[in-house]
Structure formats: structure tokens, C-alpha cells
Amino acid sequence: MRKAHVGVPEPSSRFQNAKCSSCGEVQVVYSHATTRVNCNSCGNALATATGSKARIDGEIVGSAEQG
């Protein structure tokens, strides 16, 4: 296995589909969001910034890679 991403501490950063635990709305949340992300539908917190990798409060239902 060769390291293709030397210098990137968290190569798993990506956009993910997070399902709101409150209303079930699914929206894209960046795994390393630096600000709190709220559900567009009900305002429930979907992701909370922790300083490095955001804590996803909703249920991850898949990735949403862009590009």
C-alpha cells in the first residue's frame, strides 16, 4: 500500500449524506465542517464542529462526493 496523500491527516474528509434524527430530512454535510450545520427543515443540529473532524449528529446514509 502506498501513501498517496502524504501530509493529509484525515484523508477520509468528504461530503456525506446525513439524515436528520428529528425529521428524517437528508442533506449533504461536510465531514470536516468548521461550523455547526443545522437541518434545513427543522433546524436540528446535523453536525457540530469539534476543531478537527466534525461530529455528525445525524445518521450517515451515504457519501455525496462532488465533482
Ligand SMILES: [Zn+2]
Ligand atoms: Zn430535521
